[in-house]
Amino acid sequence: MKINWRSIPWAKNSFAALNAACELSGITLNEVDAPEDDITCYSLNSVNEPHFRDEISDAECITIAGGPHPTACWEEVRQYADYVVIGEGEYTLPALLRMIESGSQTLPAGVASKKQVVMPNHCVLLPSYPPFTSVKGYTEISRGCPFGCGYCQTPRLFGRHMRHRRIDDIERATRVFRDVRFVTPNALGYGSDGIHIRLDKVEKLLKSLTGRRIFFGTFPSEVRPECISDASLHLIESYCANRKVHFGAQSGSNHVLQMLRRGHTAEDVMKAYDLCRDHGMTPVVDYIVGLPYESDDEQRLSVTQMKEITRHGIVHVHHFTPLPGTPLAGTSARTILPDVQRELGRLAQSGKATGSWIDAEARFFKDNEDQLS
Numbered sequence: 001m002k003i004n005w006r007s008i009p010w011a012k013n014s015f016a017a018l019n020a021a022c023e024l025s026g027i028t029l030n031e032v033d034a035p036e037d038d039i040t041c042y043s044l045n046s047v048n049e050p051h052f053r054d055e056i057s058d059a060e061c062i063t064i065a066g067g068p069h070p071t072a073c074w075e076e077v078r079q080y081a082d083y084v085v086i087g088e089g090e091y092t093l094p095a096l097l098r099m100i101e102s103g104s105q106t107l108p109a110g111v112a113s114k115k116q117v118v119m120p121n122h123c124v125l126l127p128s129y130p131p132f133t134s135v136k137g138y139t140e141i142s143r144g145c146p147f148g149c150g151y152c153q154t155p156r157l158f159g160r161h162m163r164h165r166r167i168d169d170i171e172r173a174t175r176v177f178r179d180v181r182f183v184t185p186n187a188l189g190y191g192s193d194g195i196h197i198r199l200d201k202v203e204k205l206l207k208s209l210t211g212r213r214i215f216f217g218t219f220p221s222e223v224r225p226e227c228i229s230d231a232s233l234h235l236i237e238s239y240c241a242n243r244k245v246h247f248g249a250q251s252g253s254n255h256v257l258q259m260l261r262r263g264h265t266a267e268d269v270m271k272a273y274d275l276c277r278d279h280g281m282t283p284v285v286d287y288i289v290g291l292p293y294e295s296d297d298e299q300r301l302s303v304t305q306m307k308e309i310t311r312h313g314i315v316h317v318h319h320f321t322p323l324p325g326t327p328l329a330g331t332s333a334r335t336i337l338p339d340v341q342r343e344l345g346r347l348a349q350s351g352k353a354t355g356s357w358i359d360a361e362a363r364f365f366k367d368n369e370d371q372l373s
Contacts, residue, residue: 001101004040004061005029006052011043013183013220014067014089016137018043020130021090027097031135035059039100041093042081043067046323049077056081062100066093068153072325074112084112087120087157090129123158126165131173131183138220139174140183141165141205146194147224149250150260150327151288151320154185162194171208179213179241187217188227197227199235206239213241222246222286225272226264233279245276246316248286252305253298256291261327266305273309283313289340289357290320290333299334303343310352317344317355 003022005015018041019029032040035055039062042052046069056063057080066085070077074084083100085092087110095108107113110120124143131140142165144158162185174180186194191201206214216236217223223232225247236245249269251257257265269285276283287302294302306315320333336344336357347353 001038002036003027003029003038003097004032004036006035006040006042007031007033008043008048008052010045010048011067013137013140014043016132016135017129017140018089018093019135020133022094022097023133024129025094025098027094029135035061035063037061039064039097041066044069044077046072047321053080064093064096068157069324071157072153072323072329074117078112078114078117082113086110086112086117088124090124091122092120123161123163126163127169130169131165136176138181138183139165139170139177141170142184142186142190144194145185147263148261148327149263151250151291151323153323153325156325162189162192164191167205167208170205174209174212177212179215180209181215181219182221184221186224186227187221188223188232197232199231202232203235203239206235209239214239215242216240217245217247218242218284219246222248224264225249225268228272228275230275230279233275233281236281237279243280244282244284244314246284246286247272249302249305249309250286250288251291251294251298252287252302253294256293256298256302259293260291269305270308273313277312283309285309285313285315287315287317287355288320289317289344290336292320292322292328292331292334294334296337299337299340303340306347306353307343310347310350314351315347315353315355317353317357319357 022029041064044065044067049069063081064083065077065081066089070084071086074086078084083096092108092110096111107118109118111118142162144162145155146160148155188197190205192198250262252266254266273283289299309315322328322331344353344357
């Protein structure tokens with residue numbers, strides 16, 4: 001039985017992780033550019049999913065869809081895919097493939113078909129699976145997020161309890177790279193519950209990777225602003241190659257931040273900015289404009305903070321996209337004000353702003369930014 005993985009640029013790291021999990025079960029995933037016999041697997045987000053819906057529906061093979069969108073919308077996706085993986089796939093996908101090969105009709109936990117569903121009853125123990133094997137990817141060191149930001153799918157997909165890969169496993173996996181980059185919702189949360197950070201654990205991790213160029217707290221991960229301190233920046237300076245630090249502000253309004261359940265204030269953002277500047281690090285700061293809680297004045301307040309940030313840093317700006325499975329699913333993005341559009345355009349022309357505040361889909365289809373190193 002031939003098992004294929006549909007090549008989608010956004011899902012490269014998912015392919016690396018699930019290929020590794022399948023290899024542990026003696027299963028090989030063949031990367032393809034179109035559905036092929038016998039089985040083709042897809043990893044979809046909520047923006048690219050419409051582009052693949054007809055392809056999956058018309059495929060003359062067994063189709064399996066997983067990822068953020070199928071997890072949140074499994075009832076919708078099972079109408080056109082043969083099977084839907086709900087939640088994490090490292091255990092579930094190999095179990096489903098074995099079920100199909102055996103001819104069994106008993107679905108493993110975390111799978112929906114057109115006629116039945118068995119909801120997930122487990123979470124993945126990261127040390128049980130390598131981050132990648134024959135298909136290389138970024139090294140995932142942590143999964144899950146204790147914060148419940150209203151726009152974010154991460155805690156709904158991976159849970160609010162942080163799980164971490166062991167340092168020995170990370171060190172072993174990254175031997176194949178000269179430049180080491182990590183996947184994690186908050187790099188400075190490594191080894192902790194994500195709220196009470198453990199810089200001793202972070203330093204132990206970084207020490208274990210001596211001799212490699214380490215990029216930490218930058219693409220493809222980030223940190224939270226309240227985790228930035230003299231001590232945490234000193235660790236990055238001492239062990240890492242990056243001189244940029246990526247963190248999320250999302251809004252310059254404390255009211256909006258509170259409504260989003262971000263867990264930090266606008267003042268925390270500016271404190272993190274000042275600390276980065278004092279340490280000679282360039283802050284790269286995320287913002288979302290057009291949030292449903294946002295008044296005109298609060299949208300302009302975000303731009304005021306962005307202009308301050310861009311004196312010594314870069315802002316990365318997106319127009320709000322409501323994602324299924326989140327508290328803000330079903331809401332609508334507010335229009336970006338004309339004066340805000342003009343100001344963002346000026347910042348972009350000066351090289352101080354990047355992102356996709358005009359084309360929301362760009363953030364999901366582009367390979368991510370090279371300015372975050």
